[in-house]
Amino acid sequence: MAEDNLGRYKMVVIGGSAGSLEIILKIVAALPQNSNASFVIVIHRKNEPDSILRNLLAGRTQLSVKEVEDKERIIPGTVYLAPPDYHLLFEDETAFSLDASEKIHHSRPSIDVTFESAADVYGAALIGILLSGANADGSNGMKRISENGGHTIVQESSSAEVSFMPQQALNLIKPDSVLNGNEIGSYLKNIL
Amino acid sequence: MIIDRFPSFAEFIYRVKSDSTYLTRLVEELTVNVTEMFRDPSLFKAIREQVLPVLGTHPFIRIWHAGCATGEEVYSMAILLEEANLLKKSLLYATDLNASVLENIKKGIFPLNQMKQYSENYILSGGKKDFSKYYTAKYEWAKFDEKLKSKMIVSTHNLVSDRSFNEFQMILCRNVLIYFDKNLQDKVLTLFDDSLEKLGFLVLGSKENLRFTSVAQKFQQLDVKEKIWRKII
Numbered sequence: 001m002a003e004d005n006l007g008r009y010k011m012v013v014i015g016g017s018a019g020s021l022e023i024i025l026k027i028v029a030a031l032p033q034n035s036n037a038s039f040v041i042v043i044h045r046k047n048e049p050d051s052i053l054r055n056l057l058a059g060r061t062q063l064s065v066k067e068v069e070d071k072e073r074i075i076p077g078t079v080y081l082a083p084p085d086y087h088l089l090f091e092d093e094t095a096f097s098l099d100a101s102e103k104i105h106h107s108r109p110s111i112d113v114t115f116e117s118a119a120d121v122y123g124a125a126l127i128g129i130l131l132s133g134a135n136a137d138g139s140n141g142m143k144r145i146s147e148n149g150g151h152t153i154v155q156e157s158s159s160a161e162v163s164f165m166p167q168q169a170l171n172l173i174k175p176d177s178v179l180n181g182n183e184i185g186s187y188l189k190n191i192l
Numbered sequence: 193m194i195i196d197r198f199p200s201f202a203e204f205i206y207r208v209k210s211d212s213t214y215l216t217r218l219v220e221e222l223t224v225n226v227t228e229m230f231r232d233p234s235l236f237k238a239i240r241e242q243v244l245p246v247l248g249t250h251p252f253i254r255i256w257h258a259g260c261a262t263g264e265e266v267y268s269m270a271i272l273l274e275e276a277n278l279l280k281k282s283l284l285y286a287t288d289l290n291a292s293v294l295e296n297i298k299k300g301i302f303p304l305n306q307m308k309q310y311s312e313n314y315i316l317s318g319g320k321k322d323f324s325k326y327y328t329a330k331y332e333w334a335k336f337d338e339k340l341k342s343k344m345i346v347s348t349h350n351l352v353s354d355r356s357f358n359e360f361q362m363i364l365c366r367n368v369l370i371y372f373d374k375n376l377q378d379k380v381l382t383l384f385d386d387s388l389e390k391l392g393f394l395v396l397g398s399k400e401n402l403r404f405t406s407v408a409q410k411f412q413q414l415d416v417k418e419k420i421w422r423k424i425i
Contacts, residue, residue: 086370097370101226
């Protein structure tokens with residue numbers, strides 16, 4: 001990746017479903033401490049009142065990890081987690097917004113909703129990462145990110161615990177990188 | 193609107209401006225009407241254990257469900273009140289901007305295929321009974337006990353333009369404020385403040401907060417885990 005790309009990205013959106021948690025933990029552990037980017041994780045999960053997932057992620061990084069609340073401000077160098085039972089969208093580059101409408105692909109949060117919204121707000125300053133999962137959520141979002149000039153990374157379906165979701169994206173777009181799940185963290189560190 | 197296939201945006205605007213029934217339809221299509229029974233069961237458990245014992249000390253209980261959509265939350269609350277033996281002295285005011293969804297509350301009929309989920313939520317909320325005793329199943333639908341409905345007052349109300357219409361001991365407005373910007377949120381929260389008795393309860397959605405709002409100083413959160421505030425001034 002060319003040197004002049006450094007600092008170009010302001011937002012990294014990461015989507016995963018079944019079989020993605022382990023990779024997400026690895027990526028979070030590898031996140032650089034000093035980048036200007038913010039990170040958003042959308043993972044399909046059950047609605048549980050206690051933030052077990054937030055605590056799990058917070059244990060892997062020095063960066064602050066927050067589950068997004070209504071109108072939450074976007075601060076660089078922060079890891080945001082989409083809250084269960086809401087769709088997560090971007091109001092603009094400074095704030096999130098939440099939506100409680102219908103599930104998409106049987107999912108709330110839906111990866112497509114967050115990725116498409118991020119693509120519209122951040123354009124070429126966005127990196128989208130789609131990981132292991134058992135449904136088609138995320139591929140339309142990856143397509144929008146790609147169309148708007150963002151950088152797309154799809155987990156190699158052979159390395160994914162459940163290959164359906166990354167494969168759906170690979171059927172729809174030609175991503176900038178197709179990586180083994182274990183390589184995504186260090187790759188990301190290099191381009192941020 | 194895509195669904196009505198207008199040939200141009202100008203024609204769409206003309207229709208909205210000239211045809212008031214079409215404006216109503218537009219509002220009905222644009223507003224979000226998704227809800228479920230006992231959504232966030234731990235919240236209902238907190239209401240059961242921490243709020244209803246306080247409300248029970250009043251001779252008469254008035255509760256406002258602001259932005260109630262198709263009414264699942266109102267029926268959930270009626271069940272809680274019934275189980276606390278308080279329904280007989282309660283009135284539940286259910287309001288929404290969208291008149292068409294309110295018809296559903298008056299009917300008390302909900303899709304049968306949701307009942308498994310609602311029954312699980314009910315048990316997690318501390319419910320001890322057999323949830324199916326509250327409804328009669330017929331084909332694809334579950335019709336809820338008339339007794340629950342008998343204490344509901346259903347009406348349209350616009351949170352942005354309509355004023356306070358009563359004084360309540362409790363107001364629930366969950367996942368409505370997320371669609372408003374900060375100024376509008378402050379305006380609506382002032383309306384709630386004006387409509388709540390002193391020491392009344394305000395309940396918001398699980399990711400909504402009174403922090404940083406214009407009424408924050410007047411309310412105290414009951415328990416850090418649940419979005420229930422008590423009016424202290």
